[in-house]
Amino acid sequence: MRAGPGLRKATKLATLPLGVWPPRGADDVVILLYHRVGPEEVEIELPPWELEREIAYLASHERVRTLDDVLEAGGGGVVITFDDGTPDFHEHVVPLLERYRVPATLYLATRLAESGAGLTWDQLADGVRTRLVTVGSHTHSHADLSHASESEAREEMRKSKDLIEDHLGVACRHFAYPWAVGSPSAARVARELFRSAALHAWRTNRAGRLDPFELGRTPILRSDGRFFFEQKVRGRLDAESLAYRVLRRGPWERA
Numbered sequence: 127m128r129a130g131p132g133l134r135k136a137t138k139l140a141t142l143p144l145g146v147w148p149p150r151g152a153d154d155v156v157i158l159l160y161h162r163v164g165p166e167e168v169e170i171e172l173p174p175w176e177l178e179r180e181i182a183y184l185a186s187h188e189r190v191r192t193l194d195d196v197l198e199a200g201g202g203g204v205v206i207t208f209d210d211g212t213p214d215f216h217e218h219v220v221p222l223l224e225r226y227r228v229p230a231t232l233y234l235a236t237r238l239a240e241s242g243a244g245l246t247w248d249q250l251a252d253g254v255r256t257r258l259v260t261v262g263s264h265t266h267s268h269a270d271l272s273h274a275s276e277s278e279a280r281e282e283m284r285k286s287k288d289l290i291e292d293h294l295g296v297a298c299r300h301f302a303y304p305w306a307v308g309s310p311s312a313a314r315v316a317r318e319l320f321r322s323a324a325l326h327a328w329r330t331n332r333a334g335r336l337d338p339f340e341l342g343r344t345p346i347l348r349s350d351g352r353f354f355f356e357q358k359v360r361g362r363l364d365a366e367s368l369a370y371r372v373l374r375r376g377p378w379e380r381a
């Protein structure tokens with residue numbers, strides 16, 4: 127089933143009233159989940175001008191914080207994250223982070239860098255040098271850890287953490303599960319190797335209930351536009367997950 131942009135917007139409107147929980151409180155943390163920037167008309171790829179408008183909005187309206195700061199100091203705000211490590215991160219995202227002076231975490235599937243299909247290690251080092259980019263792990267091969275044994279999960283996480291630390295000379299302290307799915311054994315390994323793990327999609331991290339190893343993130347999609355983006359930043363569109371449960375696939379999976 128392929129949902130067009132019209133249906134996607136209608137779904138968001140329909141689920142908005144389900145955001146019956148109060149809008150984000152001062153100590154709630156919204157972790158935004160982005161993937162790619164470019165012209166392709168798919169949900170997980172935003173036009174460059176749209177990303178710039180959103181980053182500018184966040185810089186002027188929100189307390190944009192690093193993951194480390196949120197985890198160490200507590201308190202609320204917005205964290206920006208990107209997944210996978212495609213070359214557009216270097217071309218489009220890093221310049222915007224510098225222009226608006228906001229930090230972001232990139233969860234890197236290290237095989238992309240090793241295979242030449244994604245960001246190069248030099249480009250990643252450029253990002254780290256801005257002191258605005260934190261590089262976390264997203265496994266080595268973008269593995270579905272819900273179907274992996276504990277030793278496979280350990281190999282995927284360990285390899286990617288080691289590659290990041292060896293190539294970039296920084297500690298790799300944060301992890302995000304590919305496809306937003308995990309397992310009890312993967313969770314055990316994540317606790318051994320990392321300081322945090324992002325698991326759930328469409329979940330605002332409410333004050334007092336922030337679990338560093340089950341962080342919730344809010345996917346930002348092409349069909350959001352300005353209105354739904356701002357609702358998501360306010361933690362009011364977590365119910366969009368219901369729509370994707372009905373469609374039985376996340377927006378990051380190809381139709």
Ligand SMILES: [Zn+2]
Binds near residue numbers: 268304
């Ligand atoms: Zn991914």
